[in-house]
Amino acid sequence: MNQENNCIHEFDIALICDYFSYVERQGPGSPEVTLKALSFINHLNQHSKIADLGCGTGGQTMVLAQNTPGTIIGIDLFPKFVEIFNKHAAELGLSDRVKAIIGSMDNLPFKEEELDLIWSEGAIYNIGYERGLNEWRRFIKKGGFVAVTEASWFTPKRPAEIEQFWLDAYPEIDIIPNKIAIMQKAGYVPVASFILPESCWTDNFFALQLHAQKHFMEKYAGNQNATHLVEYLQHEAQLYARYKDYYGYVFYIGMKI
Ligand SMILES: C[S@@+](CC[C@H](N)C(=O)[O-])C[C@H]1O[C@@H](n2cnc3c(N)ncnc32)[C@H](O)[C@@H]1O
Numbered sequence: 001m002n003q004e005n006n007c008i009h010e011f012d013i014a015l016i017c018d019y020f021s022y023v024e025r026q027g028p029g030s031p032e033v034t035l036k037a038l039s040f041i042n043h044l045n046q047h048s049k050i051a052d053l054g055c056g057t058g059g060q061t062m063v064l065a066q067n068t069p070g071t072i073i074g075i076d077l078f079p080k081f082v083e084i085f086n087k088h089a090a091e092l093g094l095s096d097r098v099k100a101i102i103g104s105m106d107n108l109p110f111k112e113e114e115l116d117l118i119w120s121e122g123a124i125y126n127i128g129y130e131r132g133l134n135e136w137r138r139f140i141k142k143g144g145f146v147a148v149t150e151a152s153w154f155t156p157k158r159p160a161e162i163e164q165f166w167l168d169a170y171p172e173i174d175i176i177p178n179k180i181a182i183m184q185k186a187g188y189v190p191v192a193s194f195i196l197p198e199s200c201w202t203d204n205f206f207a208l209q210l211h212a213q214k215h216f217m218e219k220y221a222g223n224q225n226a227t228h229l230v231e232y233l234q235h236e237a238q239l240y241a242r243y244k245d246y247y248g249y250v251f252y253i254g255m256k257i
Contacts, residue, residue: 007168008236011229015220017078019229022212026056026081027122028200028249029149034063034121037251040192041117041145044068048116051075053105053136054123058085058098064119065089065098074100075108105132110139120148122249125170129179133186133254140256146188149196152176152250162243176250188254196249206237 008016020026044050048070052061055074058081065072076082085100103109105120106127118140124132129150140146151166153175166173174182180190213230220226 008232009169011232012225013078015225015229017080018219019212019216019226019233021057021080021084022215023208024057025059025204025208027149028196028205029060029121030197030200030204031060031063033196033200033251034060035067036194037147037192037253038064038067040253041147043143044070044116046070049073049114050117050119051108051110051115051139053108053118053120053132054126055081055085055100056123057081058088058100060119060121061085061098061100062088062092062094065094066092070116071097072099074098075103075105076100077102077104106135108136108139112138113141113144115139116141116144118144118146118148120146122149124148124150125172128172130172130182130186133183133188137187137256142256144256145191145253146183146256147251147253149249149251150179151247152179152195153247154195155246158246159243162239162246165239166247173247179250179252183252183254186254187257189257190252191255192251192253194251196251198244198248200249201240201244206240209233209237 046069050070050072052072052074055061055076058074061072061074074085079102082100082102089095089098118136151170151173153173156175176193180193183190217230
């Protein structure tokens with residue numbers, strides 16, 4: 001692997017976005033996992049307001065929308081993802097209650113206690129799990145829910161290579177009990193947590209990228225940065241294959257108290 005880029009944050013964000021606009025999901029997950037997390041959330045009705053923060057192109061949002069009443073607003077920093085999201089919503093006949101807008105999860109356009117549910121798959125890390133849970137809480141009604149996925153360690157000790165990879169990528173990665181304690185401290189009852197199955201990474205994230213990588217490399221033929229990005233993402237997949245016993249994504253679901 002190229003030695004210059006040790007961390008995903010060192011790549012051009014526009015390039016990362018373009019790469020991920022070729023894939024249905026921008027992070028590990030699956031419709032089954034989205035539905036499992038949703039099964040812990042009650043009280044939703046046709047008046048409910050849901051926000052999906054860091055929604056990407058909306059793979060998980062469309063699953064949510066097809067299985068919940070109420071309206072959903074997706075928020076993402078990147079216009080291209082928002083455009084693809086709204087196209088998908090229209091194709092599925094969901095545009096009347098599902099819409100994405102460009103915005104940032106650290107500057108939300110909601111009123112106090114306006115939301116019944118905040119959803120965020122593979123995205124809260126952008127501002128940090130602890131900060132996100134604390135800042136988002138005021139927008140959720142009492143008795144409303146937050147549901148996020150977050151990279152987490154499975155073991156108290158890890159081999160140095162994977163430890164270093166994650167400390168560069170996301171130093172807030174921690175063991176599951178610590179993540180749950182942070183949720184409690186932020187003012188939520190931790191209702192459920194579960195580990196995403198391996199297939200969410202292998203089949204739904206890494207395998208889908210193989211096709212995308214081909215198109216991307218054709219488009220950016222001769223572009224060193226694009227080559228390095230693909231190498232980095234291939235390296236990420238190899239690390240997962242080698243060290244998947246030590247880490248993964250975990251769904252954390254909490255109810256605002
Ligand atoms: C790993 S992707 C996950 C996307 C989607 N939720 C999924 O699971 O497929 C992270 C997403 O967060 C978005 N993002 C990054 N920083 C953001 C911010 N400050 N506010 C809103 N979205 C952000 C990215 O554009 C990207 O779509």
